[in-house]
Amino acid sequence: MNPLSPEELLARLQAAREAGEGKPGSPVRLRLHRELAAAAPAFVPNLLELGRGLQVAEDAAGTAAFTEAEAILRQAVTVSQRSAPTLVELAYFLNVVRDSPQEMEPLLEEAIRQSLHVLEEAWAGLINVLVEQEKYQQALNVSEKALRVFPESPRITLAVESARAQAVHEGLLPPES
Amino acid sequence: MCPKVLAVTVLMLMHLGCVGAAAQSRYEAAEQVDEGGGGGDSVSPRILALIARGQFTEAQVLIHESVKGGLMSQAAATALLARIQLLNTKLGEIPAQLQKVSSFPAILKNHTLYEIRTMLAQRDYSVATVSQLRTAQKLIEDQQRLMEKIR
Numbered sequence: 001m002n003p004l005s006p007e008e009l010l011a012r013l014q015a016a017r018e019a020g021e022g023k024p025g026s027p028v029r030l031r032l033h034r035e036l037a038a039a040a041p042a043f044v045p046n047l048l049e050l051g052r053g054l055q056v057a058e059d060a061a062g063t064a065a066f067t068e069a070e071a072i073l074r075q076a077v078t079v080s081q082r083s084a085p086t087l088v089e090l091a092y093f094l095n096v097v098r099d100s101p102q103e104m105e106p107l108l109e110e111a112i113r114q115s116l117h118v119l120e121e122a123w124a125g126l127i128n129v130l131v132e133q134e135k136y137q138q139a140l141n142v143s144e145k146a147l148r149v150f151p152e153s154p155r156i157t158l159a160v161e162s163a164r165a166q167a168v169h170e171g172l173l174p175p176e177s
Numbered sequence: 178m179c180p181k182v183l184a185v186t187v188l189m190l191m192h193l194g195c196v197g198a199a200a201q202s203r204y205e206a207a208e209q210v211d212e213g214g215g216g217g218d219s220v221s222p223r224i225l226a227l228i229a230r231g232q233f234t235e236a237q238v239l240i241h242e243s244v245k246g247g248l249m250s251q252a253a254a255t256a257l258l259a260r261i262q263l264l265n266t267k268l269g270e271i272p273a274q275l276q277k278v279s280s281f282p283a284i285l286k287n288h289t290l291y292e293i294r295t296m297l298a299q300r301d302y303s304v305a306t307v308s309q310l311r312t313a314q315k316l317i318e319d320q321q322r323l324m325e326k327i328r
Contacts, residue, residue: 024324025272048327056323060273085327096319099280099312 004040012036013046024049025056037072047076048089055097066097084118087111120153127159136170139163220248224257231291233261263321264291268313271320278316282309290317 004012016033020026033050040046054061054069073093076086091107094100123146130139143160150156167173220243227236240257243249269276269286276283285293285305296302297310305313 025274045327052323052327055274056272056320057274058272060277062274062277063279065274066278092319092322096315097275097278099278 009036009040009043009046012039013043013049016046017049023058024053025058026053027057027059029053030057041075042079044076044080044083044086047072047079048086051076051089051093055093069093069097082110082114084111084114087114116149120150120156123150124153124155124159127156127163131159131163131166134166136163136167136172140167140172221253221257228257228261228264231264231295233265233291236261263318264289264294266290266317266320268293268317271316272323275316275320275323278312280308280312281316282313285309285313288313290314293317 012032013036016029016036019032020029023029030050030053033046033053036043036046037050051069051073054065054072057065070090070093073086073090077083077090080086087107088111091104091111094107095104123142127139127142127146130136130142140163143156143163146153146156147160164173168175220239224236224239224243227233227239237258240249240254244251244254267287267289268282282305288296288304293310293313296304297307297314300307302310
Protein backbone atom coordinates (compact mmCIF):
# COMPACT_ATOMS: atom_id res chain seq x y z
CA MET A 1 0.00 0.00 0.00
CA ASN A 2 1.30 3.43 -0.90
CA PRO A 3 1.70 5.77 2.04
CA LEU A 4 -0.87 8.56 2.27
CA SER A 5 0.33 11.93 1.01
CA PRO A 6 0.32 14.87 3.46
CA GLU A 7 -2.72 16.28 1.62
CA GLU A 8 -4.58 12.97 1.93
CA LEU A 9 -3.74 12.70 5.62
CA LEU A 10 -5.05 16.18 6.34
CA ALA A 11 -8.15 15.70 4.19
CA ARG A 12 -9.03 12.47 5.99
CA LEU A 13 -8.42 14.04 9.39
CA GLN A 14 -10.64 16.96 8.46
CA ALA A 15 -13.36 14.61 7.18
CA ALA A 16 -13.23 12.62 10.42
CA ARG A 17 -13.44 15.79 12.52
CA GLU A 18 -16.53 16.94 10.67
CA ALA A 19 -18.31 13.57 10.75
CA GLY A 20 -21.09 12.91 13.26
CA GLU A 21 -21.82 16.65 13.48
CA GLY A 22 -18.34 17.09 14.87
CA LYS A 23 -19.14 15.42 18.20
CA PRO A 24 -15.91 13.82 19.45
CA GLY A 25 -17.60 10.62 20.68
CA SER A 26 -19.92 9.95 17.74
CA PRO A 27 -19.60 6.39 16.35
CA VAL A 28 -19.03 7.54 12.75
CA ARG A 29 -16.32 9.95 13.83
CA LEU A 30 -14.57 7.29 15.90
CA ARG A 31 -14.73 4.86 12.97
CA LEU A 32 -13.04 7.36 10.62
CA HIS A 33 -10.35 8.23 13.18
CA ARG A 34 -9.71 4.50 13.76
CA GLU A 35 -9.39 3.80 10.03
CA LEU A 36 -6.97 6.67 9.63
CA ALA A 37 -4.95 5.49 12.65
CA ALA A 38 -4.66 2.05 11.04
CA ALA A 39 -3.51 3.57 7.74
CA ALA A 40 -1.17 6.10 9.35
CA PRO A 41 -0.08 4.91 12.82
CA ALA A 42 2.41 7.75 13.29
CA PHE A 43 0.04 10.60 12.38
CA VAL A 44 -0.16 12.12 15.84
CA PRO A 45 -2.97 14.70 15.41
CA ASN A 46 -5.35 11.89 14.49
CA LEU A 47 -4.19 9.71 17.40
CA LEU A 48 -4.91 12.56 19.83
CA GLU A 49 -8.41 13.08 18.39
CA LEU A 50 -9.12 9.35 18.63
CA GLY A 51 -7.75 9.16 22.17
CA ARG A 52 -10.06 11.94 23.30
CA GLY A 53 -13.08 10.69 21.39
CA LEU A 54 -12.85 7.21 22.92
CA GLN A 55 -13.10 8.72 26.40
CA VAL A 56 -16.48 10.26 25.54
CA ALA A 57 -17.70 7.51 23.15
CA GLU A 58 -21.44 7.93 22.66
CA ASP A 59 -22.18 4.22 22.51
CA ALA A 60 -20.55 3.94 25.95
CA ALA A 61 -18.35 0.96 25.18
CA GLY A 62 -17.22 0.68 28.79
CA THR A 63 -13.73 -0.36 29.80
CA ALA A 64 -12.79 -1.56 26.28
CA ALA A 65 -12.92 2.04 25.02
CA PHE A 66 -10.63 3.14 27.87
CA THR A 67 -8.18 0.32 27.10
CA GLU A 68 -8.13 1.38 23.45
CA ALA A 69 -7.75 5.07 24.39
CA GLU A 70 -4.75 4.30 26.60
CA ALA A 71 -3.05 2.23 23.86
CA ILE A 72 -3.64 5.01 21.31
CA LEU A 73 -2.33 7.75 23.61
CA ARG A 74 0.76 5.72 24.50
CA GLN A 75 1.33 5.17 20.78
CA ALA A 76 1.09 8.96 20.24
CA VAL A 77 3.69 9.54 22.98
CA THR A 78 6.03 6.97 21.42
CA VAL A 79 5.80 7.98 17.77
CA SER A 80 6.07 11.69 18.58
CA GLN A 81 9.17 10.90 20.66
CA ARG A 82 7.44 12.20 23.78
CA SER A 83 6.19 15.55 22.47
CA ALA A 84 4.59 17.83 25.05
CA PRO A 85 1.02 17.72 23.67
CA THR A 86 0.98 13.90 23.68
CA LEU A 87 2.39 13.76 27.22
CA VAL A 88 -0.33 16.12 28.41
CA GLU A 89 -3.10 14.06 26.80
CA LEU A 90 -1.81 10.83 28.33
CA ALA A 91 -1.31 12.54 31.70
CA TYR A 92 -4.93 13.74 31.84
CA PHE A 93 -6.16 10.31 30.81
CA LEU A 94 -4.19 8.57 33.55
CA ASN A 95 -5.40 10.99 36.19
CA VAL A 96 -9.05 11.23 35.20
CA VAL A 97 -9.85 7.77 33.88
CA ARG A 98 -7.32 5.69 35.83
CA ASP A 99 -7.47 7.96 38.89
CA SER A 100 -3.69 7.96 39.03
CA PRO A 101 -2.36 11.44 39.96
CA GLN A 102 1.05 9.93 40.77
CA GLU A 103 1.44 8.92 37.10
CA MET A 104 0.18 12.27 35.83
CA GLU A 105 2.71 14.37 37.74
CA PRO A 106 6.01 13.27 36.08
CA LEU A 107 4.42 13.35 32.61
CA LEU A 108 3.28 16.94 33.11
CA GLU A 109 6.69 17.92 34.48
CA GLU A 110 8.32 16.50 31.36
CA ALA A 111 5.81 18.33 29.13
CA ILE A 112 6.45 21.60 30.96
CA ARG A 113 10.24 21.29 30.67
CA GLN A 114 9.88 20.84 26.92
CA SER A 115 7.35 23.62 26.56
CA LEU A 116 9.51 26.05 28.52
CA HIS A 117 12.42 25.34 26.22
CA VAL A 118 10.21 26.07 23.20
CA LEU A 119 8.86 29.23 24.87
CA GLU A 120 12.38 30.46 25.65
CA GLU A 121 13.47 30.02 22.03
CA ALA A 122 10.30 31.60 20.70
CA TRP A 123 10.51 34.63 22.99
CA ALA A 124 14.22 35.25 22.30
CA GLY A 125 13.54 35.02 18.58
CA LEU A 126 10.47 37.25 18.78
CA ILE A 127 12.30 40.02 20.68
CA ASN A 128 15.13 39.96 18.13
CA VAL A 129 12.81 39.97 15.14
CA LEU A 130 10.77 42.88 16.57
CA VAL A 131 13.97 44.87 17.06
CA GLU A 132 15.06 43.99 13.52
CA GLN A 133 11.78 45.43 12.23
CA GLU A 134 12.19 48.52 14.45
CA LYS A 135 9.07 47.65 16.50
CA TYR A 136 10.80 48.74 19.68
CA GLN A 137 7.80 49.29 21.94
CA GLN A 138 6.49 45.81 21.13
CA ALA A 139 9.96 44.39 21.76
CA LEU A 140 10.02 46.04 25.20
CA ASN A 141 6.57 44.67 26.04
CA VAL A 142 7.58 41.13 25.10
CA SER A 143 10.89 41.55 26.96
CA GLU A 144 9.04 42.33 30.16
CA LYS A 145 6.99 39.14 29.96
CA ALA A 146 9.95 36.99 28.89
CA LEU A 147 12.16 38.21 31.76
CA ARG A 148 9.49 37.36 34.31
CA VAL A 149 9.66 33.71 33.30
CA PHE A 150 13.34 33.51 32.28
CA PRO A 151 15.30 36.09 34.32
CA GLU A 152 18.58 34.22 33.83
CA SER A 153 18.27 32.87 30.30
CA PRO A 154 21.35 33.95 28.29
CA ARG A 155 19.33 34.07 25.05
CA ILE A 156 16.51 36.11 26.52
CA THR A 157 18.74 38.53 28.43
CA LEU A 158 20.88 39.16 25.33
CA ALA A 159 17.79 39.83 23.22
CA VAL A 160 16.37 42.14 25.91
CA GLU A 161 19.64 44.09 26.10
CA SER A 162 19.51 44.74 22.34
CA ALA A 163 15.87 45.81 22.56
CA ARG A 164 16.63 48.21 25.43
CA ALA A 165 19.68 49.68 23.73
CA GLN A 166 17.63 50.43 20.61
CA ALA A 167 14.76 51.80 22.70
CA VAL A 168 17.17 54.22 24.42
CA HIS A 169 18.37 55.43 21.00
CA GLU A 170 14.75 56.01 19.99
CA GLY A 171 14.00 57.89 23.20
CA LEU A 172 11.53 55.24 24.34
CA LEU A 173 13.63 54.56 27.44
CA PRO A 174 15.83 56.91 29.44
CA PRO A 175 19.58 56.05 29.37
CA GLU A 176 20.75 53.54 32.01
CA SER A 177 17.23 52.26 32.66
CA MET B 178 -30.48 50.04 29.57
CA CYS B 179 -29.63 53.67 30.51
CA PRO B 180 -26.38 54.20 32.43
CA LYS B 181 -28.20 55.22 35.64
CA VAL B 182 -30.31 52.06 35.76
CA LEU B 183 -27.23 50.02 34.97
CA ALA B 184 -25.31 51.66 37.80
CA VAL B 185 -28.14 50.92 40.25
CA THR B 186 -28.28 47.29 39.07
CA VAL B 187 -24.54 46.95 39.46
CA LEU B 188 -24.61 48.46 42.96
CA MET B 189 -27.51 46.25 43.98
CA LEU B 190 -25.72 43.14 42.77
CA MET B 191 -22.47 44.23 44.40
CA HIS B 192 -24.38 44.47 47.67
CA LEU B 193 -25.94 41.04 47.16
CA GLY B 194 -22.48 39.71 46.42
CA CYS B 195 -21.26 40.72 49.88
CA VAL B 196 -23.66 38.40 51.68
CA GLY B 197 -21.99 35.27 52.94
CA ALA B 198 -18.53 36.40 51.91
CA ALA B 199 -16.84 35.19 55.07
CA ALA B 200 -18.32 31.71 54.89
CA GLN B 201 -17.06 31.23 51.35
CA SER B 202 -13.71 32.95 51.56
CA ARG B 203 -11.66 29.80 51.23
CA TYR B 204 -13.63 28.74 48.18
CA GLU B 205 -13.30 32.17 46.64
CA ALA B 206 -9.54 32.15 47.10
CA ALA B 207 -9.39 28.92 45.12
CA GLU B 208 -11.41 30.55 42.39
CA GLN B 209 -9.01 33.36 41.49
CA VAL B 210 -8.29 32.72 37.86
CA ASP B 211 -8.09 34.76 34.71
CA GLU B 212 -11.10 36.72 33.62
CA GLY B 213 -11.23 35.38 30.10
CA GLY B 214 -9.87 38.36 28.26
CA GLY B 215 -11.87 41.02 30.07
CA GLY B 216 -8.87 42.41 31.95
CA GLY B 217 -8.91 46.00 33.03
CA ASP B 218 -12.64 46.48 33.50
CA SER B 219 -14.15 47.12 36.89
CA VAL B 220 -17.10 44.73 36.87
CA SER B 221 -15.24 41.45 36.26
CA PRO B 222 -13.96 41.10 39.84
CA ARG B 223 -17.52 41.63 41.12
CA ILE B 224 -18.85 39.02 38.74
CA LEU B 225 -16.11 36.57 39.72
CA ALA B 226 -16.99 37.13 43.37
CA LEU B 227 -20.67 36.40 42.68
CA ILE B 228 -19.74 33.25 40.77
CA ALA B 229 -17.42 32.15 43.57
CA ARG B 230 -20.35 32.40 45.99
CA GLY B 231 -22.63 30.41 43.72
CA GLN B 232 -24.85 33.40 42.95
CA PHE B 233 -25.08 32.45 39.30
CA THR B 234 -28.36 34.16 38.41
CA GLU B 235 -27.13 37.50 39.74
CA ALA B 236 -23.81 36.99 37.95
CA GLN B 237 -25.55 36.21 34.65
CA VAL B 238 -27.71 39.35 34.92
CA LEU B 239 -24.66 41.47 35.67
CA ILE B 240 -22.73 39.93 32.77
CA HIS B 241 -25.55 40.63 30.29
CA GLU B 242 -26.06 44.18 31.56
CA SER B 243 -22.31 44.87 31.48
CA VAL B 244 -22.10 43.82 27.85
CA LYS B 245 -25.15 45.91 26.96
CA GLY B 246 -23.68 48.90 28.77
CA GLY B 247 -20.34 48.52 27.02
CA LEU B 248 -18.50 47.71 30.25
CA MET B 249 -17.43 44.24 29.14
CA SER B 250 -16.38 42.63 25.88
CA GLN B 251 -18.46 39.84 24.38
CA ALA B 252 -15.43 37.54 24.62
CA ALA B 253 -15.06 38.13 28.36
CA ALA B 254 -18.81 37.59 28.83
CA THR B 255 -18.71 34.32 26.90
CA ALA B 256 -15.82 33.05 29.04
CA LEU B 257 -17.62 33.93 32.27
CA LEU B 258 -20.89 32.35 31.12
CA ALA B 259 -19.02 29.16 30.17
CA ARG B 260 -17.51 29.13 33.64
CA ILE B 261 -20.97 29.35 35.21
CA GLN B 262 -22.23 26.58 32.97
CA LEU B 263 -19.37 24.31 34.03
CA LEU B 264 -19.92 25.03 37.75
CA ASN B 265 -23.61 24.24 37.27
CA THR B 266 -22.88 20.86 35.66
CA LYS B 267 -23.95 17.84 37.70
CA LEU B 268 -21.75 14.76 37.84
CA GLY B 269 -24.63 12.71 36.37
CA GLU B 270 -24.64 14.97 33.29
CA ILE B 271 -21.15 14.09 32.04
CA PRO B 272 -20.88 11.74 29.01
CA ALA B 273 -22.06 8.18 29.78
CA GLN B 274 -18.68 6.71 28.82
CA LEU B 275 -16.88 8.79 31.46
CA GLN B 276 -19.36 7.54 34.06
CA LYS B 277 -17.88 4.09 33.48
CA VAL B 278 -14.49 4.87 35.06
CA SER B 279 -13.83 2.31 37.77
CA SER B 280 -13.71 4.87 40.58
CA PHE B 281 -16.93 6.68 39.52
CA PRO B 282 -18.52 8.18 42.67
CA ALA B 283 -22.20 7.57 41.81
CA ILE B 284 -23.22 8.97 45.19
CA LEU B 285 -22.41 12.45 43.85
CA LYS B 286 -24.42 12.16 40.61
CA ASN B 287 -26.94 14.81 41.58
CA HIS B 288 -24.35 17.31 42.79
CA THR B 289 -23.01 20.18 40.72
CA LEU B 290 -19.33 21.00 40.30
CA TYR B 291 -19.95 24.09 42.43
CA GLU B 292 -21.31 22.00 45.30
CA ILE B 293 -18.48 19.49 44.98
CA ARG B 294 -15.82 22.21 44.96
CA THR B 295 -17.43 23.88 47.96
CA MET B 296 -17.46 20.60 49.92
CA LEU B 297 -13.78 20.12 49.11
CA ALA B 298 -12.88 23.68 50.03
CA GLN B 299 -14.73 23.44 53.33
CA ARG B 300 -13.46 19.92 54.02
CA ASP B 301 -17.04 18.76 54.31
CA TYR B 302 -16.89 14.99 53.89
CA SER B 303 -20.42 14.29 55.16
CA VAL B 304 -21.76 13.35 51.71
CA ALA B 305 -18.71 11.70 50.15
CA THR B 306 -15.08 10.94 50.95
CA VAL B 307 -12.34 13.32 49.90
CA SER B 308 -11.20 10.98 47.15
CA GLN B 309 -14.77 10.64 45.79
CA LEU B 310 -15.08 14.42 45.75
CA ARG B 311 -11.74 14.81 43.96
CA THR B 312 -12.65 12.20 41.35
CA ALA B 313 -16.01 13.87 40.74
CA GLN B 314 -14.33 17.27 40.39
CA LYS B 315 -11.79 16.10 37.84
CA LEU B 316 -14.38 14.16 35.83
CA ILE B 317 -16.65 17.20 35.46
CA GLU B 318 -13.78 19.58 34.75
CA ASP B 319 -12.13 17.24 32.25
CA GLN B 320 -15.25 16.32 30.27
CA GLN B 321 -15.32 19.87 28.95
CA ARG B 322 -11.67 19.64 27.87
CA LEU B 323 -12.38 16.36 26.11
CA MET B 324 -15.26 17.88 24.13
CA GLU B 325 -13.13 20.83 22.98
CA LYS B 326 -11.27 21.03 19.73
CA ILE B 327 -7.61 20.03 20.05
CA ARG B 328 -5.48 23.09 19.51
